[in-house]
Amino acid sequence: MITPQEGKSSFSLFAVRQLLPRLRPHRRALSVAGVALVISAALGLAFPLIVRHLMDAAFEDRDASALNSIAILLLVVFAAQAVFNFLQVFLLSATAERVIAGLRTELFAHLLTLSPGFYAERSSGELTSRLASDCSTLQVVLSHQLAEFLRQILYLVGALTLLAILHTDLMVTTITVAPIVVLSAYAFGSILRAKSTRVQDELAESNATAEEAFTQIPIVQSFTREGWEEKRYGNRIARALKTAVQRALVRGLFFGMITFVAFGGIVVVLWKGGLLVLEGQITAGELVSFLLYAVSVAAAITALASLYSGYQEAMGAAKRVFDLLHLEPTIKEPRHSEALPPASDAGGLVFRDVWFRYGLDEPWVLRRLDLDIRPGEIVALVGPSGAGKSTLAALVPRFWDPTQGVITLRGADLRRIPLIELRTAVGIVPQEPLLFADTIYENIAYGRPEASSEEVMQAARFAHAHEFIQGLAGGYEAMVGERGIRLSGGQRQRIAIARIFLKEPEILILDEATSSLDTESEALVEEALETVMEGRTTLIIAHRLKTVQRADRVLVIDDGRILEQGTHSELVAEGGMYARLYRGQLLEPQADPAD
Ligand SMILES: Nc1ncnc2c1ncn2[C@@H]1O[C@H](COP(=O)(O)OP(=O)(O)OP(=O)(O)O)[C@@H](O)[C@H]1O
Ligand SMILES: [Mg+2]
Known part of the structure; x- marks a missing residue:
């Protein structure tokens, strides 16, 4: 759940508390930048003092050599300031880039641990916005605004x-404007x-819309809904x-007011000062x-207000980024994990009263699922x-935990097995296998x-994919395109099966893994699956009679x-739902490539 961060102060504190530990490893660079910033500001503050002597040398003392040396001193001051400015800007910006790069990676890694339920609620476009634009906003704060704030x-x-x-x-004259500025800055x-x-939320939403249209472009175009999209x-x-225009209006009003008050x-000051000169x-x-x-005071006040x-x-x-970062995965690593008991121990995959x-x-x-799958058993699910x-x-x-009941593997509750061990043991070929935008290899x-x-x-070769891969320009190095769109459905499935062959999971789950194959490759893949299923506990969601x-x-x-369980012939003999599915040809007969 999102941690509620009510109230402004606790909320800023929350963000600062999140950022501080991330800055700590860079404290050396930050200290140098801080010292450079202080020196640069001190030099800037010395400027009016020196100017005062320069003016007096010109107007009061009429001393040319003093004027020359003061001018040279000024140049030296500004040159020194330039060096410190360089140090400060470079060190801070580089540090901010590092911190934000770290934060992005951390956020990405964290998002990867969140369960499918989270992804069902959030669009990927929104999440990429968080990674891209919210993190960029933070980066600007760290690299530039924070230093500017301190300087001012x-x-x-x-x-x-x-x-x-x-x-x-x-x-005293200058200081009277301060409360006006502070109050209005707070309100605005x-x-x-x-x-x-x-604005950020709405942009994230529009990103999500665009991303969806891009990934579904064939559907958009075939329904000629480009205009609608x-x-x-x-x-x-x-x-x-x-909203952005409203924000611009508020910003403009605020800035206009502050500049007027400050200047x-x-x-x-000029008027009062003039009087003092006259006197x-x-x-x-x-x-x-x-x-x-x-002017420094006025400029500082204006700058601070806009900062x-x-x-x-x-x-x-920051809140959006850190809220995401603190989102607890619903599927958690077990706190006290048990190693998976050795395979020789009794028990395969068992569902006990699972709801x-x-x-x-x-x-x-x-509802009330009780199921006992022996090691090496091949179980077909139909329905x-x-x-x-x-x-x-x-x-x-x-991917989900049972709402009630337990599932055990070799006697150990799945929730107590380290996730990495469990997921190494389980291999899935999903209903619609997707590939990465990378090479076949x-x-x-x-x-x-x-x-x-x-x-x-x-x-x-096992997955009967080798032949078609060799036929592709580039062979194993051919790029498959985003989600594998440059391959046919059947080719994608065979790549997914080859992937599972490599993984060699103990438990194999095939969700209609042969559904988009042509007759010929279906027979090949059937053969391939037979090899991969050998000696493995297999759960196969099947629509085909042969499987x-x-x-x-x-x-x-x-x-x-x-509803029913047994072998094919037992179930047909029983004359229940399975028999009806079978007779009604809801189970597709195995296509024979010889036909
Ligand atoms: N992420 C989800 N959130 C909420 N409900 C879901 C979700 N996924 C599936 N369901 C619902 O759960 C039910 C079972 O879906 P499931 O995908 O397990 O069916 P299935 O037996 O695999 O069907 P098919 O043969 O069409 O693949 C459906 O009523 C579906 O609407
Ligand atoms: Mg399904």
């Missing part, structure tokens, strides 16, 4: 202190944060735009230095669409990355229950 604070405090030392009257800041959060995307963008203060209380040089300090609004926006981004539903207010998908076959299969690698080797190229090719006939046991699932 230093300028503000330094200039006010110097003003106080040099002339209290003028300092929270509006800005709300608006920014909405364009409108859908356009509407989302228009919504984001509307209005300068006018007052002969201060020199022209002093007035100029006062003025420069007052504050930027900070509010960034906190929205399952996808959510609290969803209907039961599996009408929506009966719960794929759901039952998804419980084995713990890498897609097969995904099953066991350390496999030799000999083994990869051997697996391809069912070969199984040691057939389970007829209907409405989440096991």
Whole structure:
């Protein structure tokens, strides 16, 4: 669940507390940057003091050589400042890039641990937005805004202190504007944060729309719904735009007001300072230095105000990123894990009184399931669409946990087996196998990355994929395109089967693994599957008669229950639902390639 972070202060604190430990490893670079920042600010603050002497040398003393050396001193000051500015900007930006790169990787790694239920609720477009744009927002804060904030604070405090030392009257004048600025920054800041959060959310939504259209382009085009998709995307963008324009309006109002308040203060300083010059209380040089300090104060206040609004926006981004990062996976690693008992021990895959539903207010998908699969047994699941076959299969690698009841493997509760061990033991060829946008070779080797190229090719041969792979331009190095779109359905399936061959799981789950094969390759794949099933506990969701006939046991699932079980001939003899499925040809007869 998302950790609620109510209230502004606890919320900023939350983000800061998240960021601090991530900055700690970079403390050396950050300290150097901090020192450079302080020195650079001090040099900047020295500028009006030096200018004062320069002005006095010109106007009061009329001393050319003093003027020359002061000018040279100024140049040296700015050169030194340039070096420190370089150090600060470089070190901070590089550190921020590192921290954010780390955060992105961490977030990605965390997202990978979240269960399918999470992905059913979030679109991938939204998640990529979080990784891309929210993290970028944070990066700007760390690399630039934070340093700017510190610099402006230093300028503000330094200039006010110097003003106080040099002339209290003028300092009091400048300071009266401060409360106005602080209050309005606070008010505008929270509006800005709300608006920014909405803009980001709406952009994430439009990203999701675009991504969906891209991945489903054949459907979009075959239904000629390009215009509709364009409108859908356009509407989302228009919504984001509307909020963004409102945000721009608030920003503009805020900035306009702050600049007026700040620079209005300068006018007052100028006016009061002018009076003091007239009274002969201060020199022209002093007035100029006062003025420069007052400008520093005004500029610092303006900058701080806009930084504050930027900070509010960034906190929205930070919250979204860290909320995701703290999302607990519903499928957790066991706290006290047990190693999987050795294979020789009694017990295969056992379901004990398993009930399952996808959510609290969803209907039961599996009810009172009791099932005992012996090691090496081949069990075929048949039943009408929506009966719960794929759901039952998804419980084995713990994509979901049973709502009630337990599933054990070799006597150990699945929830107590380390996930990596469990999932190494279970291999799945899903209903619609997807491939990665990589080479054929890498897609097969995904099953066991350390496999030799000999083994990869051997697996391809077993899966009857070797021949067609060699026919492709590029062979094993041919790219399959995103999700494998450059291959036919049957070719994709054979790659997926080759991948499972390499993985050599103890338990094999085949979800209609031969459904999109042509007659000829179907026979080949049947053969291949026979080899891979040998000696493995296999759960095969079958629509084909031959698969069912070969199984040691057939389970007829209907409405989440096991309705009948037995061998093919037993079930036909029983004359129940299976017999009806069989006679009604709901089970496709095995196609014979000789036909
Ligand atoms: N992620 C999900 N969230 C909520 N309900 C789901 C989810 N996945 C499946 N269901 C529901 O669970 C029920 C069983 O689905 P399941 O995919 O297990 O059926 P199936 O037996 O594999 O069907 P088919 O033969 O068509 O593949 C269906 O009513 C479906 O609507
Ligand atoms: Mg299914």
